Amino acid sequence: MYCPFCHNEQSKVIDSRVVDGGSAIRRRRECTACKGRFTTVEKAVLLVLKRNGLAEPFSRDKLIRGVRRACQGRDVSDDSLKKLAQQVEETVRSHGSSQVNANDVGLAILEPLRDLDEVAYLRFASVYKSFENADDFESEIRLMRRRDRGDF
Template structure:
């Protein structure tokens, strides 16, 4: 693993933890050259899923794209990196259990929204606003009212 600070390829593992599901291992590492500590995540590679987009296109499923969207929704919220990683892991695992090869983009969005609703309601509304393509402020108000009604 390359140190993100100095680029050295030598490090030592300080701590290792498995996720509850056992599909991801979180490792704290320390660079032997500069002493910088960083976290890496290891997960099992599965057969590639293909996302069926709304317009009919197909593109390879990207865990990084999923993580990016969730991270943007959770930005500046009191949500830990570990909680976000666990959420991503649950979504990916559910997709692999429910779909063999092709996953509708809509299914991914629904799973993420359900997980975010339980984790952080502001992050949920942020994600929903992009996923559902909110056009006006009333779209936000309507979604918040739905969220309050479900609570």
């Protein structure tokens, strides 16, 4: 990290804190040359562990693209999708880990998507939960209705 005072490349970390609900790390640093102190804020990287064993950085844009497919033809605004993506990211970051399973991201999408648009929810759930026939849709609809009534 370059010192903003003397441009030396070496600094040491004096203090580190997690901020913004775990989405960033604030570091207090001291330059090893001029002893100047400065603060850096770094976005905490959230890795998504895929089923094939690979890990990739969490991407709101990728999440929005996937949910947008489920919302195709529905009256769902881009702002709503951005808000949903933020909710999902906050949910998975709240677990406090720097890594999250792709399955957990999918689970975090379901409830906010159901609140946003039930048809889009059913489309997304049909792929995510691997529906095989109309009975799977019927079961999911029954489950949704029980939740709406408070039976669940």
